[in-house]
Amino acid sequence: MKKHKNLMVVGTSSGAGKSITVTGLCRIFFKDGFSVAPFKSQNMALNSYITKDGHEMGRAQAVQSMACEISPRYYMNPILLKPTGDRKIQVILNGKSIGNMNGLDYGKTKVSLKQEILKAYKNIEDNYEICVLEGAGSPVEINIKDDDIVNMGMAEMVNAPVILVADIDRGGVFASIVGTLELMEPSERERVKGVIINKFRGSSEILKPGLDKLEARIGIPVLGVVPHFDLDIEDEDGLTDKFKKIQNKNTGIKVSVIKLKHISNFTDLDALGAQLDVEINYVTSAHEIGEEDLIVIPGSKNTIEDLKDIKEKGIAQEIIKASRRGTPIVGICGGFQILGERVLDPYGIESDIKELPGLGLLDVETIMEKEKTTTQYSGILDNCSGILDMMNGIEIKGYEIHQGVTKGTETNITLDDRMVATVKGNIVGTYIHGIFDNKIFTDMLLNKIRKSKGMDEKSSEMTFDEYRMNELDKLEVIMRENIDVKAIYSILGGK
Known part of the structure; x- marks a missing residue:
C-alpha cells in the first residue's frame, strides 16, 4: 500500500x-x-x-x-x-x-x-x-x-x-x-x-x-x-433542518413524528421522507396531532423522561385518541417502549424515575437492564395481522440499540425467541432501527394507507441504499x- x-x-x-x-x-x-x-x-x-x-x-x-x-x-x-x-x-x-x-x-x-x-x-x-x-x-x-x-x-x-x-x-x-x-x-x-x-x-x-x-x-x-x-x-444530530415544520410537498400521506426531548436515531425516518408523496412533520405540541395518516414515535435516549414529557404536554393523550380513530401508529425502540403498559428503570440507567405507566396501546412492559443490546438484525416476519397483514415471510434488516427488555402477552412477529416486533390492529412496536429502509415493508405499509385514502398504490423506484x-x-x-x-x-x- x-x-x-x-x-x-x-x-x-x-x-x-x-x-x-x-x-x-x-x-x-x-x-x-x-x-x-x-x-x-x-x-x-x-x-x-x-x-x-x-x-x-x-x-x-x-x-x-x-x-x-x-x-x-x-x-x-x-x-x-x-x-x-x-x-x-x-x-x-x-x-x-x-x-x-x-x-x-x-x-x-x-x-x-x-x-x-x-x-x-x-x-x-x-x-x-x-x-x-x-x-x-x-x-x-x-x-x-x-x-x-x-x-x-x-x-x-x-x-x-x-x-x-x-x-x-x-x-x-x-x-x-x-x-x-x-x-x-x-x-x-x-x-x-x-x-x-x-x-x-x-x-x-x-x-x-x-x-x-x-x-x-x-x-x-x-x-x-x-x-x-x-x-x-442522514444527519448527525439535532442541528438538522429536518426538524423544521412541514416540508410542504402538497402530496398525499402525512406523517407526524413525535419529536421527543431526547430523540435518537431519527435517521429511521429518512426512508419515509424520501417518498415523493410522503410529508414528514416533527410534532412538539398536542394541537399538531389529528389530521395525519401515520404517527411515528421514534427512538429515545431517555424513554421514561420523554414519556413523562409527552404526557405533560398532552401529546400522549392525542396519540391515544388517534389510535382509537384507527390511525396507524409505529413505535421504534424507545417509541415501542412508550406504547406499552409501563416502563421500569430499577437501576436508574436512564432516569431517577423508577417506574412510569406507558400509553397502554400494547400489552407489554419494559425493564431497563444493565446490559445494552447492540446488534445488527436480520429476520423474517411471521404471525402478522392488522395493519401488517399480508407481510408474513418478508425479510427485515436493521439494527438494535436498547437498554430495555420488553415482554408481554403480545405476539412477537419475528422468528425470534425474544420480543423484537409486534402488531395489534393499527399499532406496531419494534426494536428494529432502519425498519423503513426495508423497501417491501415500507411499500406495503404505505400502500395500505394510500388505499384507505383512495390513492393509487405504487412501488418505490429504488431501495433506500440505492437512494443514498x-x-x-x-x-x-x-x-x-x-x-x-x-x-x-x-x-x-x-x-
Whole structure:
C-alpha cells in the first residue's frame, strides 16, 4: 500500500458543514481510486449506528464510510458521547458503553483516552491510503481547549494538515473565519492550509472581492465556495433542518413524528421522507396531532423522561385518541417502549424515575437492564395481522440499540425467541432501527394507507441504499464543481 496520507476538516462552529464536507471528500477520493476511510476521535450525537460485529459508532461516520464503500467500523469513531439528560452523558468507547458520566468526570477521564484514540487511528493508518478526519464544534473553544482530543489537538497527534470550513448562510462568515484563526496558537494556524465556505446563496462573483480581501488578510487560500443545495443524506444530530415544520410537498400521506426531548436515531425516518408523496412533520405540541395518516414515535435516549414529557404536554393523550380513530401508529425502540403498559428503570440507567405507566396501546412492559443490546438484525416476519397483514415471510434488516427488555402477552412477529416486533390492529412496536429502509415493508405499509385514502398504490423506484448512493454521487459532483480538488490533493501530498 502507498504511504498513508491524511487531512483534517474543522469548522468555525457546530453546523458549519464539517460532516458533509468530509463525506464529499471521502466520495471524491474513493471515486479517484484511493482506499479511504473517515475518522472522528470524539463525537457527541444521538444518531448512532451498529456495525456488523455489534459495536456502536456515530451515524455520520457510518455514512462517511458508505461514501468510501467500506464497512463502518468502530475505530472510525472510537469515542461516542450520547447525552442522557440531567447533565449526564453515556460514554461509548471503542463501540461499547463504559457507563454514564457528568461533564466534569468525563473531562478528567478523556485525558487518559489519547492512547485509545491513537490505537483506533492506527487501524486506519495501516489499512487505508487516505484518512479524512473530522473535528467537533469549534477548534478554538478556549475554555476547554486544554487536552483537546478532537480538533487541532487531534491534528497534531496524527500530523494532519487542516481545512477550515465556515457557514455563510448564518451570516458573519468573514469574521468567523478570521476570529477562529486569530484564536489559534501559531503552531495550530500553520496547519491550516485552506478554507471552504459553505451554503452560499447567489453568484460567487459577488463574493469574490470579499474573498480576495480575506485571503490577503489571513494568508490562506479559499479552496471553494459551496452553494446551498438540497441533499438527502442522514444527519448527525439535532442541528438538522429536518426538524423544521412541514416540508410542504402538497402530496398525499402525512406523517407526524413525535419529536421527543431526547430523540435518537431519527435517521429511521429518512426512508419515509424520501417518498415523493410522503410529508414528514416533527410534532412538539398536542394541537399538531389529528389530521395525519401515520404517527411515528421514534427512538429515545431517555424513554421514561420523554414519556413523562409527552404526557405533560398532552401529546400522549392525542396519540391515544388517534389510535382509537384507527390511525396507524409505529413505535421504534424507545417509541415501542412508550406504547406499552409501563416502563421500569430499577437501576436508574436512564432516569431517577423508577417506574412510569406507558400509553397502554400494547400489552407489554419494559425493564431497563444493565446490559445494552447492540446488534445488527436480520429476520423474517411471521404471525402478522392488522395493519401488517399480508407481510408474513418478508425479510427485515436493521439494527438494535436498547437498554430495555420488553415482554408481554403480545405476539412477537419475528422468528425470534425474544420480543423484537409486534402488531395489534393499527399499532406496531419494534426494536428494529432502519425498519423503513426495508423497501417491501415500507411499500406495503404505505400502500395500505394510500388505499384507505383512495390513492393509487405504487412501488418505490429504488431501495433506500440505492437512494443514498445516488445522493452521495450528487454530493461528489457538487463538491468537484465548487472546490479546488487539485489544491486539496496538493495539501494531502505536502505533508
